Amino acid sequence: MDQSRLHELEEQCIQDCDPPCTAHCPMHVDIRQICKEITAGNFNNALTTLQKSIPFPEIIARTCDQPCQLVCNRQTLGGAVRVADLELACCQFGKTENPQPLMKARKKALIAVIGAGLCGMTAAWVLTRKGYTVVLFDREEHPGGQLWRLSDSQLPKDIILRESAKLEQTGIDLRNNTEIELNAFDRSQYDAVLIATGVEEAVSKWLEENGKGVSAIDTLTFETGITGVFCGGSILHPPSTVLSMADGKRTAISIDRYLQKVSLTASRSSEGAQETRLYTNLEGIQPVSAVMPTTIFNGYTPDEAIAEARRCLLCDCMECVKVCTYLSEYGAYPRKYVRDIYNNLSIIMHQRRGNKFINSCTLCGLCGEVCPTDLNFAEVIEQTRKTMVETKKMPISAHDFALRDMAFSNSPRFAFTYPVPGEEKCDYLLFPGCQLAASNPEYISLIYDDLRKQVENLGIMLRCCGSPAQWSGEEALFMESGTAIRSEWESLGNPKFILACSSCNKALQQIIPGVETISLWEFLLKNEQLASVRQKTTQEYKIHDPCTSRYEPEWQNFARGVIERLGINYSELRMSRSLTECCGYGGVAWLANPDLAHKTIQRRINEDESDYLTYCVMCRDLFAAEGKPTLHLLDLIYGRDVAALAKRKPPDYSQRHENRIRIKQRMEKRLLGKGDGIMETYEKIKLQLSSGMRDILEARLILVEDIQKVIEHVETSGEYFINKSNGHSIASYKPNLITYWVEFTKQEDTYIVLDAYSHRMVVGGDTSL
């Protein structure tokens, strides 16, 4: 990920965009934060937030024309939030120092501001804070301009006096009762001049004579065309206190830039009222009527203000975070996450703390489906993992276990490709996938038989599709495994694949672009005998679509078709089809973050009380392992006691290997008439494992065969240690990068396993490495 890609991704996530109220406010008041503070009863903090953008909050609270109201998402749900009333409550119940700091270093430039209405007041205030010396001319006795025309009930005169008194307190040289005749005014004394007199015929005329007139005033920079002279305020727009205040702030920015001799136009597109890209889902939000102040001009009581602030929807997006256990687990959202990932990739010397985060995504892609701007975070993660592998920054142990499992499936222990006996080519090729073989090997020969009745020329290919390599970012390994699949497929005459797993489908489509694949469910739906299969169940199941079927609506339809043909009652989960959730197995996330995988499964299985029905064997096994009765579609076709099948405990990792070995041997025997398979010498070692010990092995990712190899090593080398007080032996063996240890005793020819553990550190050797 380079920096421009990072910025692109950051830009795509809209979570940090302003809510509509703030975006449309010419002063960009953080209304959402104010509502949050008031809801919590923190009027002081609320006032501080208001003062960050508004220099004269008491005036604005009583006079703002509230453009925010027109865009408030509450508008149709009880009425827009009454922001000005809330601002008034901030002023009345909050106490705080003004948070806008005064720059201590004074600048040399001297600025004249002509007219002390809200625009002139604000410009003078902002420029003084930036360190300039400002002379503020006004022909009236007191600053405030048009504000003095407002009724006393709307804006009491003492408030104008109190707020404008801040000007002199802040060091502004206020020259009241001073009428400026522009033609006679000596501009040379000043480094810049702001004209903020409001609508004045004399001013318009002077601008025309010396510049290009009012209509030529630049609406971005407020330049008049006369060097060093700027003009803003109600001469440019219909009367609006908030617009005049915004003009004051923006003219001050222009004057500052002019005096600093930097661009007056660069990076100013966010000033003034804006549209926002922020999306907020309003589904399920109940209307609540606006709280009316008991007395209109005296405003809310604190309780009324709190009740009104609570109506604020605190607009944000978080669509992906809401539906994803992983994205919510880390407490932020994609805009922040992509920055974390970028930083993690850039670390050279220090600890890369983001590795676990990067390896915890299931790559299911639901985030991309719900994102209003189609940001698919899974794709970012997938690419990041590839980069980490390429740059050798991927932790070795992150995916090692899954990759060794894949290597096993592609070894002669399981890998087996064969056409119909007597033929060299086939039209169709059953590719059941490694996990179906691991969980339900018996179904594979039954499927094979059924399919043979439908298509005469059917071959079979047992192996792994390569998905684990792809999920791990091991692109080279994925391509290598893909090349092997492709060459066998070509030697069979490019048959059409029949697939039971949508992950395999995705992988094969990448390995052999345009290859014809057919889902097993489509085939089974054509099987006329299917309707005669009748399970004695009237139960209603919820269908769970595997996440890899997300982009395969046809797979989803065919699976439902089979369920209907079988006469099974089913209904949809709230999140189904393209919005389905991952079972926690995807992306090898369960290896990097087993706790999170557990939470992911819990979230899904607790969505509904009914038993689930799915057509992915890993989804079934993982749900069932956590106590959710779940059936695989094949259980309904080939199983007998479906109630028991739904609750069956899935095989452990060792049994999964054994099951694959067994189905390979069975198919080899059927098709080739031979095959006791390959028996490794260590497989003859007899072990006794309690069920508790099997659970320990499972949690520590140790296979029975790893233990058998240790014992075989003991038998051949005589290397072990013995404890003379309890008679236990302990021995180790290092078949690969991992050293396995087994504590055991022996009874006749059986080894009783008492403990097993492993490590990657190498014992012995040179410490000076």
Next chain:
Amino acid sequence: MTAPESGNAPTEWICGKCGEPLRLSRVNVSYLGSGYPVDLLMCTKCKRALVPPEMALGKMLEVERLLEDK
């Protein structure tokens, strides 16, 4: 499995191959190019050392993870 006894005294563990009692000795362990000395029970004759489960699943795992994230 009990923790190794301290000191250089013979322990209740015996090397099955050499018949020697194991003694607590300083042994080097390394991973991904970084090495550290640790105290393990070792056969003084064949120099093979016993890694107890507490160390494999505790300190060693922790260091492995730290080094992998470097």
